[in-house]
Amino acid sequence: xxxINDLTYKVIGAAYKVHRVLGPGLLENAYKECLYYLLARxxxxxxxxxxxxxxxxxxxxEAGYRIDLFVENKVVVEIKAxxxxxxxxxxxxxxxxxxxxxxxxxLLNFNxxxxxxxxxxxxx
Numbered sequence: 624x625x626x627i628n629d630l631t632y633k634v635i636g637a638a639y640k641v642h643r644v645l646g647p648g649l650l651e652n653a654y655k656e657c658l659y660y661l662l663a664r665x666x667x668x669x670x671x672x673x674x675x676x677x678x679x680x681x682x683x684x685e686a687g688y689r690i691d692l693f694v695e696n697k698v699v700v701e702i703k704a705x706x707x708x709x710x711x712x713x714x715x716x717x718x719x720x721x722x723x724x725x726x727x728x729x730l731l732n733f734n735x736x737x738x739x740x741x742x743x744x745x746x747x
């Protein structure tokens with residue numbers, strides 16, 4: 624059985640490959656599509672633009688929240704192409720993790736020279 628660490632390792636490995644081939648400077652959607660393709664090709668269950676309802680006072684509301692990639696119903700992956708991460712980016716991932724019931728999230732910024740500096744692994 625694959626552990627959550629194995630799964631995040633595969634996602635990060637695929638992110639490195641996408642970054643190595645495309646480099647920085649593209650729109651987030653380009654990175655998302657390529658990462659989605661690589662993960663799905665490798666037999667990993669991944670949902671793109673997964674809609675998340677907001678539960679408020681026991682009522683399910685469609686508030687327009689969408690996870691960039693949701694991997695194996697366990698890992699939230701939020702993709703950015705920004706100068707640097709901000710508190711808002713991290714809060715966004717934490718919110719998606721809470722709404723999805725996921726304990727782990729990856730915030731990936733492809734607008735970096737070295738992909739290592741564009742990875743933030745978050746756990747709740």
